[in-house]
Amino acid sequence: MSGPPDNRAAPPASGRGAAGSPVDGPLGRLRAGLRGFVTTKEVGGEALIAQAPSLKVRELFAAFWPYARPYRRWIPVGLALIAIGALITTVEIWLFKLVVDDVIVSGELTALVWIGLAYLALTLFSAAVSFGDDYIGTWIGERFLLDLRTEVFSHLQRLSPESLQRRRLGDLLARLNGDIGAIESFILSGLADALAAILRIAFFGTALFLLQWQLALIALVVAPAFWLITRVLVRLVRDASREKRRRSGSITAVAEQSLANQMLVSSSNREDYELARYRREGEGALQAELASSRIDGLFGPMLELFELAGMLLVVTLGTLAITDGSLTLGGLMVFVTYLGKLYGPINELTGVGETMFAAAAGAERVNELLDEEPEVSDARGARRIGTARGEIELDDVHFTYRGAGAEALSGIGMRISPGEAVAVVGPSGAGKSTLARLLLRFHDPQRGSIRLDGTDLREIELASLRRNVSILLQEAPVLHGTVRDNIAYAAPGASDAEILAAAEAVGARGLVESLPDGLDTELGERGRRLSGGQRQRIAMARALLDAAPVLVLDEPGTGLDEASRESLLPPLRKLIRGRTTVVITHDMRFARLADRVLTLKEGRLIEPAGEPERWEAAVA
DSSP, rough: OOOOOSSSSSOSSSOTTTTTTTTTTTHHHHHHHHHHHHHHOOSSSSSSSSOOOOOOOHHHHHGGGGGGGTTTTTHHHHHHHHHHHHHHHHHHHHHHHHIIIIITTTOOOOHHHHHHHHHHHHHHHHHHHHHHHHHHHHHHHHHHHHHHHHHHHHHHHHHHHHHHTTTTTHHHHHHHIIHHHHIIIIIIIHHHHHHHHHHHHHHHHHHHHHHHHHHHHHHGHHHHHHHHHHHHEEEEEEEHHHHHHHHHHHHHHHHHHHTHHHHHHTTTTTTHHHHHHHHEEEEEHHHHHHHHHHHHHHHHHHHHHHHHHHHHHHHHHHHHHHHTTSSSSHHHHHHHHHHHHHHHHHHHHHHHHHHHHHHHHHHHHHHHTTTTOOOOOOOOOOOOOOOOOOOOEEEEEEOOOTSSSSSEEEEEEEEEOOOOOOEEETTTTTTTHHHHHHTTSSOOSEEEEEEEEEEGGGGGGGGHHEEEEEEEEOOOOOSSSSSHHHHHHTTTTHHHHHHHHHHHHTTTTHHHHHSTTTGGGGGGGGTTTTTHHHHHHHHHHHHHHHHEEEEEETTTTTOOOHHHHHHHHHHHHHTTTTTTEEEEOHHHHHHTSEEEEEEEEEEEEHHHEHHHHHHHHHHO
């Protein structure tokens, strides 16, 4: 199998001509020669996570800068502290010139008193400024992260279950954490570092010219070399950053999937296979890191070489300036110090460039999520309803999943009276669970309508609809938390007495009392401390406490043995009493709970209505 596809942009086929083409010019030839040295080595296996669409820096700002607006009153304060810190550093270095010229060279110690006091004052002032800068920067950055992560998480919550199921959970978590962190590292932290570097360059450069402008001009002649190196390697840094961000999602996705299904992996003797998958993606991440490391290893020595050349040139010419009296010994020593400090911020600016591309790569992946529109949302003027009577009508409902060739539901029409229980039966793939999803408005039909008490579901506020329609899912999901947390999940204000009453009604009170800490017992990840039947009873107690007038039971006996299925029937009868109920099932013992039975086959209603006994006879 081939490795992940190469998402780097191909050279343009046409442009300014051979001589003027950025691809065929000197910089392009140098970049092409370096690409083989720094590019990511392909690792066997198709990419688990596709590369997100490219995003330009200005688009990055347009998309994510608004999240920093609530803190704009504090941003100037942070920037002012950065400027003051750079100015203090400049003054502290200048004081060293006075120590050399006015104390060491002249042999006069009296000046050392006021110079020492000045150093002490500047040190204390610098500590206060540094504390304020760090605290404000951290406060703004962490709140920016919290706001952006909350917004992305909220957006994910609004997407349909089908949209989330198309993605790998591990990759979603990587985008929610690492990628958003990369965005903050550029939008706020990176720009603050860039401003600090620019201010230090400006202050140190000004000091150099004040000391001796001729020597300053010579010393700064290496600046174009820094720009040239940055220009050559900037595309390589971007490519490596994008691959690192994608690979971080891949390895997290493999780990999450394997660990979440550990029992299946072990029982199928697939540990070696999962380990190989994890290692393969890890090798991909390793190659991406090595490519980035090769860039740093190539870039760093080049910068140090130019920095050393500049230093040697300054020391040589500065020594000559001392001999002719145009520069003092202290002036030369401080000049060299400023110059050394000057190259540091220039290096930091190149680091900000790397941060920028890492942020752009993360932003591409986050923006891809935010660009996906929720399949359903509240219509303008959507109605907020109270407690519904529970009348359900489906009128010529057609629905097709995205990318599917055939309709999942085709021309479905039915009416369910308030308080009536209807079983919807049929083989797997007939469209039963799709019907349940439409009733809770996880999707909207492409044609036809579904009405609750005569109102189209699309005209009802989503929160109101889901307060009136609850579902008992076939997986009987149990959250990591206590028994109390799980039963009262949909009714967080319920008292312990109400929770226990709901548990007793569905035959789960004995289960709760048998647990070590009763309602306070932690059930573990996905309720793994419970059996399948026990999880179903906890889920039933939750649905009973929810007290929605419309209830959907989606394959309530899935995964249970015969005895467990039989034991669920009495509490289910209590659960559906007085509620409009739709029982999705292929098991006729659960169909007997209903007043009548509807049969689906290949998305069509083939038996409009019937008594359970008639349906049993037809099956027999």
